[in-house]
Amino acid sequence: MKDIYELLNDVDLDENEYKEMEVSEWEKAQIKKTVKRSIKKRKAKRWKKNVVTAAIVTGLSVATFGLTFPTHASNVPIIGDIFRFLDNGRTGLYENYKEYSTEMNLSQESNGIKVTINDAVYDGKTVSLTFSLESDRDLGDDPYLEGNLDILETSGGTGMYHISKVGDSQYVGLITGSTFDGEEKDHVKVKWEIDSILLPTDKNIKGTWDFALALDAPAKDTHIIDQSVEQKGVKVSVGKVSVTPMSLTVYYEQMVSEEIKKKWHAVDVDITIKDDLGNDYSGEGNGGSSDSDNYHINWSKTFEKIDPNATKLIITPHVEMYEYTPENFGGAKVTTEETTEVRIPSKYGKGNEEFVLDDIIVQLK
CATH class of the missing domain: 2.60.40.1640 (Conserved domain protein.)
Structure with missing residues (x-):
């Protein structure tokens, strides 16, 4: 099926004829989430240097600059391969991603919630990040981290998000971003800036969880x-x-x-x-x-x-x-x-x- 932008592009809408519907804040958030992941074109934002957490990845090595390397998400149940755990045989696509990813363990904590990027991999088209989340309160079964992956200096793209509860107030997830650019890039800069966590209970937890990565594609x-x-x-x-x-x-x-x-x-x-x-x-x-x-x-x-x-x-x-x-x-x-x-x-x-x-x-x- 086409995404929401593709479905709406050719519609001739008379703005004087409409039907109002009552929707909750959660329902609005779900529509917003779908739209944001489906935008075809957007202006590339400039790379900002004042990001809180940053890492540069070259091949399978990691270097940090101007930072203390973050701690591990030690309290989250150990899941050796989050890629395969979340896919759970659904597609088989992520069978070998852990082997070629880089272990990051970059954490940011805000408002009682710690978000950790566990692994990162870029295949020349798609950036895939696994993450874990620890909270001082229960966030329900399907919290949504408000903030898409922004692959800088590209014409825009789509992405996928999945999260699973693995313990009391503990979660693991996968987020991807794929560019629409026809030409593959050997190197990309990526930002993931999370400013709130949306809950099915209509609550919105504000905070600041900012990450920046630079990733190299493997030989292809x-x-x-x-x-x-x-x-x-x-x-x-x-x-x-x-x-x-x-x-x-x-x-x-x-x-x-x-x-x-x-x-x-x-x-x-x-x-x-x-x-x-x-x-x-x-x-x-x-x-x-x-x-x-x-x-x-x-x-x-x-x-x-x-x-x-x-x-x-x-x-x-x-x-x-x-x-x-x-x-x-x-x-x-x-x-x-x-x-x-x-x-x-x-x-x-x-x-x-x-x-x-x-x-x-x-x-x-």
Whole structure:
């Protein structure tokens, strides 16, 4: 499904026609969380030097400057691999991330709550941080740390956040940030500035937990593909794949005919991957961006580590064309003053249509 910005971009809204709805502060926070993680473009902020906690990571070494190295989150139950613990077999993507991450153990404490970054890894596209949290009070089952990963000097991006309670007022979590930039960077500067923790009980705990990191990507092998397949007015082009020691990222583009645009509200393209040895690979999408409309989109998707004996990858595009309905359309505009219902534009395509395009073969060796 498209994110909330993609769903709202082409909506023609009459601001004089709206329906007010009562929503709680927690519900507003959840909408805000979704929107913030879905912004397509934003201005890159300047790198500030007065950040409280900072580290520079080069390969698998860590150096600090002007700081006392923070203490470990010693009271949190020991979980050797937070990546795998939180994934819990859901995708398999994080099976090897711990091996190639750098142990950080950087902590900040504010208002009785200590947040610790445990591990950090950057694969050239996505920054992934595991963290732990200790509190002097119970925060419920699903506290949300208000503050996205800001990958500096990029055009914006998306991310994922997950947290799990592991003890009395003790939590571990994973937060990621993926850039929309088509070109991979070998080195990135990242800020994670948390100014509040949102609770399902409608409470908002204010504080200051600020971190700054500089991360290097591991050595990677990039394969330029430039292969396309087309069917039923939808064209998919795979531009390149990037292989790292712990993952593989595929960059692909979708283009849609004018006839399809007139018929369907939205078109999404996902991809699956297998190799010539019979292995199927799990992955997670990094989102997509578009400079023209919501049909011509540049996507990327990251998959788990590739079998070193594989010589070919088989990439299969899966297309879904669908109608907006109240069930799949995020039709709400929230401001501090009001909540406005968003009208769904009229199209003649009904329900949805799915089909699979021909395979694209990538030679690895």
